Amino acid sequence: MSNESNDSGTTSNLIRGWRKFLGEARTRILLWYVLIITFIFVVSIPAFRLLLHARVDMRVNRELREKIKVFHSLVTYGITSDHTEKDALDIQQFEMLRTDERLQRPSSRQQLKDFFKAFLSSQLPDDDTFLIAFLDGKFYRSSPRGRPEQLAENSQLMQYWAKQTQPEQGEKHFSDSSVHSILYLTQPVKINGEILGVFVVAHTSAGEHAEALEAVIVIVQVSCVVLVVALVLAWVASGHVLAPLRMLIAAIRSTSESDLQKRISVQGQGEIAELATTFNEMMDRLQRAFTSQRNFINDAGHELQTPITIIRGHLELMDNDPEEIEETRILVLDELDRMSRFVEDMILLAKAERSDFLQLKTVDVAALTEELYAKAKILADRNWRLDAMGKGQIVVDRQRITQAVMNLVQNATQHTKNTDVISIGSTISNGKVHFWVRDTGEGIAVSDQQRIFERFARAAHSRRRSEGAGLGLSIVKAIAEAHCGMVKLRTQPGNGAKFTIVLPVEPPPMMNDQLIDNS
Incomplete structure (x- = not known):
């Protein structure tokens, strides 16, 4: 029976201890800090991921447009034309292409075939980027030659591109995580009013998305470490900031009618410092009030003691002589009148603090x-x-x-x-x-x-x-x-x-x- 009582008492103490801990201002400040920082992380990390993916897609689309722009310039004007987009090529690449006679403006199916072969062999695509040429509605050549399954020769997407008659920019999503999605630009080639081929620049986004995800994971890990460090620092800082409150509590507990000397040292500015200053001012007022009250009681007792002593002394010494009785009566009445005026004055001073x-x-x-x-x-x-x-x-x-x-x-x-x-x-x-x-x-x-x-x-x-x-x-x-x-x-x-x-x-x-x- 005693063990059950001890266990119950221990549990009650633990509950009271946790309630006290959770009810402290320092703990509430820390909990609110945790909630705010967690909310910021929950909102900012997905937003950062979306923004990072959007930036990657923008960069990839810009590179695809540059490739298409170079191709369109070469297939339309030729390498020696003044209209060729030389800014999109580095000097070494431009000098190399200029010596290739096959990169002149094609005017027949055979010249287009040679143009595709010369252009693709001269290009070094970036990672996950594929340059694909279609001729007469069929796959002809790609750079690089190795392609993912989604870009196989007979795949649905490749057959769709081979039949394009208008330039198109798009994105195709896949469930395969190794590809994720393919961003592409198509450029049909028309010769003598007839579309003889299609040039496609495609890019699989799985690599960039994996890098973005890895960056997000790193950010989450760093944020967790920063959060833990920030919580420790917040706990220490909140304890330092709330130290005057603990001093205030200790001062209030130690305050009694006989000891009103306790004051709090004021440091810095702000609400806590103002609270400490206000407490000190309140203690000054209380001390003055208690001192005034004590002096008032002492002085009032002294003032009343004199006429009471006089009255008591004359009454005790009074004998049966009528003349002495009359003198004593007059003196007692005079002292009572003085006491009455004194009491009325004290009542008046007490009333002076009332609103009426x-x-x-x-x-x-x-x-x-x-x-x-x-x-x-x-x-x-x-x-x-x-x-x-x-x-x-x-x-x-x-x-x-x-x-x-x-x-x-x-x-x-x-x-x-x-x-x-x-x-x-x-x-x-x-x-x-x-x-x-x-x-x-x-x-x-x-x-x-x-x-x-x-x-x-x-x-x-x-x-x-x-x-x-x-x-x-x-x-x-x-x-x-x-x-x-x-x-x-x-x-x-x-x-x-x-x-x-x-x-x-x-x-x-x-x-x-x-x-x-x-x-």
Whole structure:
């Protein structure tokens, strides 16, 4: 029973191993490569064979036409005529033929007989080529004398040629592999209006076809060797190309919440390199998100721990004195209010990442600026000023913009004295609306200018301690970015600060679903 279980487990492991092997990208690439190369060979080799046979037939037909052309020129004009095709003969052959008196234009049956004899004896046909002469409808002579069975004197094809009355070009196929087919050209000879003979140039194609087949076999053998070598190289190359993927898999497997340091080295260009770069960028974002989340939790726990400790301590020390009970009640309510504001701020920051965070409406900039200025003056006793009011309509969430500007104003009041100036203003230019809060307070150190927009951050060298949890400027930044805008800071230590919220006048198309119809 245990042996059967072991055999079954081994079989299952083998099946899983083969499935994994066949499912790998490297294996699929190799299989597709094999299919494509095989398809190319299956299509190209027969096409090459047909093309090779066609080229052989063209060459043979050209040689046959040259032989017929020489014969026709000699039998029509004679060897000494200026019309004779001398270009088809080499110099030595032409000089030899010119001395033979029998190669003059024949004018009788006997002269034609002598002409055939002289012409055939002077020719040296190529391999598998036969020059055949017929006289009075019967076989007379051939060069060479030895001919295949299909060209025997009494064969059907020879009898057919002997009766030709018009020039003809053709091909006759045979089942005999030693011949395969015969390509031929016929040229009847007419003397005094009567056809006395026929000249035939014939060529058996078995030799050329055998050579073509041998060439195809060599090509197939070479192609098989090349295919095997190409497959090995493709396997090695695909492994090299897909190496970043294996590194990516290993990096993903080794990634955990406590270890986000793994990165992939990017080499070269292309999709694999882009994938590695994208993975590294994703890991950077995840690391920043986890770090931010961890810091947020730590800071939130610290911020909540203080009021809880204060409340617990006063409640534990509280006795039955009515005056002390009242003081403790007021202090507990104040700490609970601060905790409530802190929780509301955290909820607001969480909502800033949702699509329904904004409720966009068309707002008049001048009216909104006046409203902001009126609300700001109530917050503290400062030297308030209204710098400018933009003129025009914008599409924003009125409540969120008011909240952001009031946070800036509250921040300004906490870092200024009664004699300092706090100014509010707005303007529209180049498709952007600017809301700013400017003060003449203590300013912000260079080292703090980027950090103060982070959650729970406060200026390190402020003269006074802010009452908030350090979320005010984070909320301003979140509201601005939700509007596809930004917050700018211009400050010098000891010379005040200017916070400017820059927003687009018209919301981007992706924010159209947040637009509320004013009607």
